[in-house]
Amino acid sequence: MNAQGRKEIAKYIASLEEIKDKLESMKDEEQDKFDNMPEGLQESERGEAMQEAIEALEEAGSSIEEAIDRLNEI
Numbered sequence: 001m002n003a004q005g006r007k008e009i010a011k012y013i014a015s016l017e018e019i020k021d022k023l024e025s026m027k028d029e030e031q032d033k034f035d036n037m038p039e040g041l042q043e044s045e046r047g048e049a050m051q052e053a054i055e056a057l058e059e060a061g062s063s064i065e066e067a068i069d070r071l072n073e074i
Contacts, residue, residue, distance in 0.1 A: 006074075009074055013072065016068050023060055023064070024057075024061055034047065034050045034051065034054065
């Protein structure tokens, strides 16, 4: 791969890292909201939906991290 291609990949990596950081912040905020809910609400449908959202955000962050790792291998 030429220098131009590597520069482009570096830009993509920076963008992915920014997105990953934003998702991590969202996940942390949602986790804090969940943790501060009364136990009864945590076990409700709303609480379960929040847990699913937290897990989805975590999985998305992990997937982005994996993509970044692969791009760095190039």
